[in-house]
Amino acid sequence: MGKPKVGIYGLTGCAGDQLNIINCEDELLKIFDIFEIESFVMASRAKNENVELDVAFVEGSVSTEKDLEHLMEIRKKSKILVAIGHCAVFGGVQSMFMGKEPWIERYKKVYGKENAVTLTPPLEPKPLAAYVKVDAVLPGCPIEKEPFLKLAGKLAHGIVPKVPDFPVCAECKWKENECLLLKGQLCLGPLTNSGCGAICPSMNIPCIGCWGPIAKENWESEALLLLEKGYKPDEIVKRFAIFGGTERAELLKNFLESHQKQESGK
Amino acid sequence: MNREIFIEPVARVEGHGGIEVIIENDRVKEVKVDIFEGPRLFEQLVIGKKPEESVSITSRICAICFASHRLADIYALEKALGIKPSPKTKLLRKLVHYGEMIESHSLHYYLLALPDYFGYPDAISMINRFPDEVMGGLELKKFGNFVMETAAGRRIHGENMRIGGFGRIPTDEELDTLKMKALQLIPTIERGIQLWDQVEVPDYLEEETIFVSVWPEDGSYGFEADTIYVSTGETYPADEYKKVSNERVVQHSFAKRCRYKGKPYTVGALARILNMADRLDGLAADYFKKLYNERWHRNPHYNNIAQAIEILFCLEKMPDLIDAIKEAKYEFVEPTRLTGSGTGLVEAPRGLLIHHSEVKDGLVSYADYVIPTTQNLDDMEKYIRNAAESLLKQKVSEMELPLEMIMRAYDPCISCSVHLVKVIRK
Numbered sequence: 001m002g003k004p005k006v007g008i009y010g011l012t013g014c015a016g017d018q019l020n021i022i023n024c025e026d027e028l029l030k031i032f033d034i035f036e037i038e039s040f041v042m043a044s045r046a047k048n049e050n051v052e053l054d055v056a057f058v059e060g061s062v063s064t065e066k067d068l069e070h071l072m073e074i075r076k077k078s079k080i081l082v083a084i085g086h087c088a089v090f091g092g093v094q095s096m097f098m099g100k101e102p103w104i105e106r107y108k109k110v111y112g113k114e115n116a117v118t119l120t121p122p123l124e125p126k127p128l129a130a131y132v133k134v135d136a137v138l139p140g141c142p143i144e145k146e147p148f149l150k151l152a153g154k155l156a157h158g159i160v161p162k163v164p165d166f167p168v169c170a171e172c173k174w175k176e177n178e179c180l181l182l183k184g185q186l187c188l189g190p191l192t193n194s195g196c197g198a199i200c201p202s203m204n205i206p207c208i209g210c211w212g213p214i215a216k217e218n219w220e221s222e223a224l225l226l227l228e229k230g231y232k233p234d235e236i237v238k239r240f241a242i243f244g245g246t247e248r249a250e251l252l253k254n255f256l257e258s259h260q261k262q263e264s265g266k
Numbered sequence: 267m268n269r270e271i272f273i274e275p276v277a278r279v280e281g282h283g284g285i286e287v288i289i290e291n292d293r294v295k296e297v298k299v300d301i302f303e304g305p306r307l308f309e310q311l312v313i314g315k316k317p318e319e320s321v322s323i324t325s326r327i328c329a330i331c332f333a334s335h336r337l338a339d340i341y342a343l344e345k346a347l348g349i350k351p352s353p354k355t356k357l358l359r360k361l362v363h364y365g366e367m368i369e370s371h372s373l374h375y376y377l378l379a380l381p382d383y384f385g386y387p388d389a390i391s392m393i394n395r396f397p398d399e400v401m402g403g404l405e406l407k408k409f410g411n412f413v414m415e416t417a418a419g420r421r422i423h424g425e426n427m428r429i430g431g432f433g434r435i436p437t438d439e440e441l442d443t444l445k446m447k448a449l450q451l452i453p454t455i456e457r458g459i460q461l462w463d464q465v466e467v468p469d470y471l472e473e474e475t476i477f478v479s480v481w482p483e484d485g486s487y488g489f490e491a492d493t494i495y496v497s498t499g500e501t502y503p504a505d506e507y508k509k510v511s512n513e514r515v516v517q518h519s520f521a522k523r524c525r526y527k528g529k530p531y532t533v534g535a536l537a538r539i540l541n542m543a544d545r546l547d548g549l550a551a552d553y554f555k556k557l558y559n560e561r562w563h564r565n566p567h568y569n570n571i572a573q574a575i576e577i578l579f580c581l582e583k584m585p586d587l588i589d590a591i592k593e594a595k596y597e598f599v600e601p602t603r604l605t606g607s608g609t610g611l612v613e614a615p616r617g618l619l620i621h622h623s624e625v626k627d628g629l630v631s632y633a634d635y636v637i638p639t640t641q642n643l644d645d646m647e648k649y650i651r652n653a654a655e656s657l658l659k660q661k662v663s664e665m666e667l668p669l670e671m672i673m674r675a676y677d678p679c680i681s682c683s684v685h686l687v688k689v690i691r692k
């Protein structure tokens with residue numbers, strides 16, 4: 001078997017996940033040695049787009065029709081498609097608008113009313129899985145080096161890995177940090193994918209949820225606990241929405257409203 | 267003969283952009299720098315959020331200059347909230363800023379820009395001819411990242427810098443490690459700067475322009491201030507930034523455009539080093555004097571070497587800065603009011619970055635961000651047009667790389683504003 005053919009691509013986002021691959025300074029040469037890198041536009045002018053890929057890494061959210069076209073092309077030629085980073089896995093901060101008004105209204109507020117969109121029609125920002133089959137995910141805003149290298153190592157041996165499904169709290173406990181949530185801070189550690197090493201709580205900073213929600217999260221309990229600590233429903237919903245997505249924020253909002261009705265009916 | 271050159275996406279830049287050059291009847295009819303990056307509407311995302319949430323959200327505008335975005339947002343919001351940060355906080359922020367400059371500049375100078383001048387598609391292919399330089403570049407980049415990990419919390423999107431102070435203050439031991447490493451890396455960047463001697467800088471695009479940068483009030487060379495300096499001699503306080511940027515929207519791009527008194531201008535390392543040349547000292551001043559000539563005022567290619575000199579500047583300043591951090595008093599400062607407005611001015615590695623924020627009853631009510639690449643786009647188009655006109659006789663395939671190199675020299679951070687060249691011959 002030859003070297004696995006790999007493409008690394010970016011849709012709309014901050015390019016931080018690709019950058020954290022380039023940030024593997026000590027391992028970068030090895031990555032270029034183990035894999036046949038067919039396309040990595042951010043790092044090289046040399047590219048071959050007319051080849052079947054064993055693995056495609058894609059970061060960014062689908063935010064324009066051009067993004068969507070590009071994603072469809074990548075999906076078609078790739079055996080394994082890996083979504084890397086929060087934007088590709090969950091949609092990114094740009095998808096947190098909470099459905100208050102159509103996208104075009106927010107666009108006009110930033111770019112002015114007279115200016116219609118002419119370049120490539122924009123789409124409401126969504127994760128890759130909204131449009132194509134995604135074979136593996138690596139969350140994080142941004143992805144971290146160690147989890148990426150582990151994932152890449154497994155893929156090099158033909159294994160499609162699963163992301164460990166436990167929250168930041170587990171990593172935080174291993175570090176024997178004092179619990180910020182119990183101290184009354186709005187910490188999203190119990191609901192958030194691990195992999196960052198509980199970096200923020202270790203610096204005395206509450207988790208903002210930038211690795212996205214874990215699959216079996218118990219957000220109801222956390223929301224009730226935060227109410228008990230004195231937070232208002234609106235500030236809880238807004239904080240959950242930054243990295244948690246619109247759908248969950250809506251569920252949370254309804255849950256808190258009905259909870260409050262129940263409470264006031266008592 | 268009519269031809270179209272379209273370079274898209276432009277490689278080795280951060281984000282998605284393209285250059286379109288339309289040639290009709292052997293004349294350059296149109297030059298358009300396109301930005302395909304989908305608009306993310308950050309100025310709307312922060313509305314109704316708490317100031318500390320705004321800081322976490324806006325640092326996601328860009329991975330490579332996240333610290334600059336975070337700092338600009340912190341400065342704007344601290345002014346709005348009536349916060350005067352403690353001396354240690356100010357100095358530690360400066361350290362993070364130096365780290366980001368070193369990381370971003372070494373990535374751009376060694377890995378993104380230099381391969382073109384020596385005829386390679388990327389830095390990895392360059393390694394056999396320039397092993398020490400490429401490895402040195404990676405070493406510098408790693409150090410810049412290490413500074414950010416230590417002081418900002420992570421290489422990208424670290425959350426340690428807060429409104430009012432820091433989550434965690436680095437230990438003296440950690441700071442001493444940075445100090446030692448900075449001193450060790452000075453010869454590495456010197457070798458990198460010396461590599462510029464072998465670079466042939468194209469002259470067919472040259473034209474004067476205006477340079478805009480911050481203007482530190484204490485007379486130092488620096489990356490943050492409350493004053494903007496324009497090379498035509500004017501200064502403006504931070505709150506009057508709109509008089510400089512005059513943002514407008516163009517039809518072919520998702521990035522806005524800026525002009526000063528109707529004229530395109532340039533921001534970035536070249537603008538800083540030309541505006542603040544008298545303020546340089548040490549080895550950085552020596553190398554600048556040795557390499558400088560008046561073409562620097564007319565040619566964006568020199569932005570690359572200006573970045574390399576700034577790496578040296580940061581490394582030289584770091585030991586004293588670290589000593590000062592260790593001595594300085596620290597306090598986490600809480601807001602004194604919940605309604606107000608403020609403008610934060612910083613130099614991102616690729617140029618002047620402005621965040622203006624307004625807060626009402628503890629929530630962000632308005633935000634306006636002016637991004638370096640947005641400010642550079644008109645000048646980029648100007649120099650690409652000049653080059654295309656000079657290179658008209660060449661084949662389309664031979665025109666692409668020289669045009670792409672101009673765009674790349676600006677170190678465009680396209681995720682925050684702006685892919686790269688399309689020449690159309692009709």
